[in-house]
Amino acid sequence: MQNPAFFAAPEPTKVNDAPSPSAESPAKALKKRWILNAFDMASAGHVSPGLWKHPDDRSTTKHDLEYWIKLAELLERGKFNSVFIADVLGCYSVYGNSLDAATRTGAQWGVDDPMVIVSAMAAGTNNLSFGVTHSVTYDAPYALARRFSTLDHLTRGRVGFNLVTSYLDSAARNFGLEQQIEHDERYIRAHEYIEVLYKLWLSSWREDAVVLDKERDVYAEPDRIRKIHHKGKYFNVEGPSIVEPSPQGLPLLYQAGSSSSGLGFGARHAEAVFMSGPSPQKIRSQVDALRSAAAQEGRDPQSIKVLCQQLIIVDETDEKAQAKLAEYEALASREGAKVLFGGWLGQDLAEYGPDDDLREVGPPPLAGVVRGFAAIYPEVTKWTADALADKIKLGGMNKPVVGSAQIVADKLEEFVEVADIDGFNFAYAITPGSFEDIVEYLVPELQRRGVHWSDYPTREDGKPLTAREGLYGVGQEKLRDDHYAAKYRWKAGEEAPALE
């Protein structure tokens, strides 16, 4: 279950009314360059269930490599930073205590393994990165470290790792447990897990260990490789890593937890944090808390990049975009939305009747979430389960931004300003249609406004831009020095760092 408090009614805030210095500034150069990711999932639909039925949707072709390769090429044309792939390890079976509705609607079910898709997308692109979600709850750290290091090699430094701890009981039951490990303990375990990863990735091979010295017949220098001998509460791992040091050393670290343990984890470990919430104001308070916690970890609070999930419906004109919205709403699945909500919030909407107002009859976490929605949609007077589902079925827990490029860009600029975020994970209604619209209509407008680069920055060595450089600029392919794990880096020519 995600943190319900996060979705509760927004606190009163004046942020939106206060004049913002950068909003008043005409100087394009002062504007922050946004990070733009496309948000997808290896299933027939992601946060807009039911749209697999749309004649232009290609969701149901995701078993084919062609889908992924064409998507990656499209996003690279739009100069996106990354394609960011969500994931789960079980089915959404909270709704009606059954997986029937997920099956019927295809709501994030089935789900292919995103890790094995990436290399085909990498082969067809040069600068696009790949953010892959992977749970640390069920896979051994040694195997996970290996998979990501390999992908970092194969993509030439273009891989990111969205570390999640999983939130579905159905997933736990696929891995021999009766139910999930308790939420806070999952994070304690995750802290140890990522320590193991750091040691394997950064400290078991010196960055210049592989020398390929033909004269001396030496492939790699034995004294530049060591075991890590990690012995902890949850893991015993001898090491060293089985993969040679990769371009970035470790994948770009994403994280998405919005609970307090999740936030503490992100403040220490994440380079980019993914957030979603019903309003920019609500997100702002989370962002402030995150940046402040990052500062307490000794990090530049601006170095932790915050991305928000956002569905965009954009077209040549506002009218055309509104027409698309109507078209999508007609095909989106109310039942599918209830299925997803059950998984995300752990609340079963099947328990409520057609006349129940969830603000009144729901238990505290559910009622709070619905009051959050009520503040965003004042036109809805009765918040039945159906009414709630209708507000979720397109784009998930965020209100879609709809209109011409001008209108959408205005709203996004306001969003960035109010919430103090660094960019977006754009969700789709139909794929690749929603992304095609963004590339065709919105990207040029964002480029005109100076918030999106006109092209990828180029490296002097002609190699592809790495995922980390996409966030921090050319030259920053390794971890920043103010990051918690920088202490583990066994740099070329240096002594091995301590392992505790």
Place this chain on the structure above:
Amino acid sequence: MQNPAFFAAPEPTKVNDAPSPSAESPAKALKKRWILNAFDMASAGHVSPGLWKHPDDRSTTKHDLEYWIKLAELLERGKFNSVFIADVLGCYSVYGNSLDAATRTGAQWGVDDPMVIVSAMAAGTNNLSFGVTHSVTYDAPYALARRFSTLDHLTRGRVGFNLVTSYLDSAARNFGLEQQIEHDERYIRAHEYIEVLYKLWLSSWREDAVVLDKERDVYAEPDRIRKIHHKGKYFNVEGPSIVEPSPQGLPLLYQAGSSSSGLGFGARHAEAVFMSGPSPQKIRSQVDALRSAAAQEGRDPQSIKVLCQQLIIVDETDEKAQAKLAEYEALASREGAKVLFGGWLGQDLAEYGPDDDLREVGPPPLAGVVRGFAAIYPEVTKWTADALADKIKLGGMNKPVVGSAQIVADKLEEFVEVADIDGFNFAYAITPGSFEDIVEYLVPELQRRGVHWSDYPTREDGKPLTAREGLYGVGQEKLRDDHYAAKYRWKAGEEAPALE
């Protein structure tokens, strides 16, 4: 540790002397069509350590997708069945009780994760298949089932799974264990593991569960999906599989164990068994035992395909091939060979002095293995550790076959005949050079002799040939009916089979 008995001296046999009916037959049509795989590993060298130093070797570029994509394209030009990728989960640290020698020689160290490489190769090819080695000892069956089902989708049915139980203590120590699970117990556990895989792959979704019925707004039929509720000694897995039924239903099943538990496992589960040994005669006795055990499982003994590892050094003329052999021998690493031998056999060759004859001073398993080699190489009079390593350093435990296409083809035909095998996993000395030579010189000769197809068979629906069809012919993309797990298939339109 692999089974040392397998490498022991060959039993006296008359097979080689007896006239073989098919050898006498001039009818090309009667000849068995061979299965040809290329044997590689995601490391700088596989069974010929040290050859990364050769100017034409591209082993050290395996971190780049270009290496794999070009290799796949080459193999498809040669109409190979598969690229077969070996794997380990730790380093070879038996030799000298240290990983230093493996590091120095680069002997199968480091090793990228083969699973995440496949999709890039699949994107550039149509009919080539991919056999991927994966251990069942350290990954959860649910996650492994998912990864292979996804690859089966992405490759359109061109994936095979080489099931191994791992043989390195160093791997065990990377996964929280002090040492490996004991050999026979690993196989008992593997039997339960694969039962779980079968249930997930074949029995949790009916083959026609996904209907994509837009009229009825039904993505998949809920009554065609079920949990598997597996509860066993080692695994509790609820299911269903998270991945929709894939083209082959399950990957083509390879297996490589040559111990008696390994043989029993292969006889029941494997569709193709990978063998290596010092002589065709020695292999023949294993093949006979395997086919006979398969028959006892109710299978057509010829339906279990046996492939042998074989390094080929072929060129335009015998002289050129012999010159290549000398060139490779000069660069191959004797120390690297000792490293690999230590991992394969669990015997530390660093314990013996330069005058020790291993047939005399070695413990029984080692002495037996060396006597096996002595029977193959009568010209070697003293079997020191160095002498043994020199016979292993090119191509591993099998003697390389060297010469013109004519000579090589003759020897391979004899090998197939004597050993009653179905094809080869061709190892390389340098890569892709050794495979280029095979495609250029040997493949046309094998095609002329009618033992290699002139092109891939084509399916009526125009889709790629699946891995299983590559073994059994067009139309056999699902498991054969005489296979143990056929009982688990939940076929379109049928009742769900029992799960025990």
